[in-house]
Amino acid sequence: MSTQKPGKKRPNSKPGPKPAVGEIIRKHLAQDDALGWFEELYAAAAGDPCFVPWVHLRPRQRLLTWIDRARPDGRGKQALVVGCGLGDDAEAVAALGYQVTAFDISPTAIRWCQERFPNSRVRYQVADLFQPPPEWLGAFHLVVEAYTIQALPPLIRVDVTLRIARFLAPGGRLVLIAQGIDSVEGRTGPPWPLTPEEVRLFQHCGLEEVFFQAHPQEDGGRLLRFLAEFRRPENG
Ligand SMILES: C[S@@+](CC[C@H](N)C(=O)[O-])C[C@H]1O[C@@H](n2cnc3c(N)ncnc32)[C@H](O)[C@@H]1O
Incomplete structure (x- = not known):
């Protein structure tokens, strides 16, 4: 894994007051813009x-749990990290030997990854899940998705699920890390935590469930911590 620089500010840090995160999100959602707030937030x-x-x-703890359990050998294999944020999960996957592509819709986030991990083997790329490069479809032995689905409105959840599932090559594995909730009743967001039924939508996209763990979130009331693995059948 390349060296990270925790807490290091980017050289072009701007001084001055920042707008509140909630304000940025509300402004975009009020305009029916579910995607524009990510870049504005990273830039702010x-x-x-x-x-x-x-x-x-740092990498998601549940990704490290999955790695410990699965002990995958990524040599000669391709991996994709969806909505990679600042790149910690992508670096952890690259350390397993995978050739990793990590993408995010936010150009600022991708530049930030490149600055944090200047010697990385990961290919960091600006891309939109809804308009991915066509060569990514069916191309990956491992896809890691952490917390992107829940950041997007529930109304497009089926579409998002299908798009993530399509990246898997036959025999490929999907690792899903998410915040969960028991039911949609009273659910507000963002983030809109996933219900178990929404996680299992992956089975309607041609994937098989390998395992699905749900743990209560400390002091989270109805909130849960989900870790799941799905697999595309070899002939799928
Ligand atoms: C809640 S954050 C999670 C980031 C990272 N996966 C993590 O676990 O820290 C969701 C990420 O998905 C990205 N994202 C949202 N919509 C996207 C889209 N349509 N295509 C690609 N990335 C997207 C956001 O910019 C953001 O970095």
Whole structure:
């Protein structure tokens, strides 16, 4: 894994007050724009990782749990990290030997990844899940999705699920990390946590469930922590 620089501000950090995260999100959603707020939020952070609510500057613990359990050998295989944020999960997957492509809709996030991991083997790329390069379809032995689905409105959840599933090559594995909730009743967002039924939509996209774990989130009330693996059958 390449060296990361925790907490390091980007050189072009702008001084001055930042708009509130909630304000940025509300402004875009009020205009029926479900995607525009990500770039505005990363840009408003101006290199300060503390401004981005989901950033921890380390790989997701549940990804590390999956790696420990599955011990995958990525040599000679392709992996894709969806909505890669600041790149920590992508770096962890690259350390397993995979040739990793990590994409995000936010150009600022991708530049930030490249600055944090200047010697990385990961190919960081700006791309939109809804308009991916056609050569990505069916191309990956491993796809990692952490927290992107829940950041997008529930009304497009089926579409998002299908698009992620399509990246898998026959025999490919999907690792899904998400916040969960028992039912849609009273659900507000973003983020809109996934119900177990929404996780299992992957089975309607031609994937088989390998395992699906749900743990209560500390002090989270109805909130759960999901870790799941799905697989595309060899002949799928
Ligand atoms: C909640 S964050 C999670 C980031 C990272 N996966 C993590 O676990 O920290 C969701 C990420 O998905 C990205 N994203 C949202 N919509 C996207 C889209 N349509 N295509 C690609 N990336 C998208 C956002 O820019 C953001 O970095």
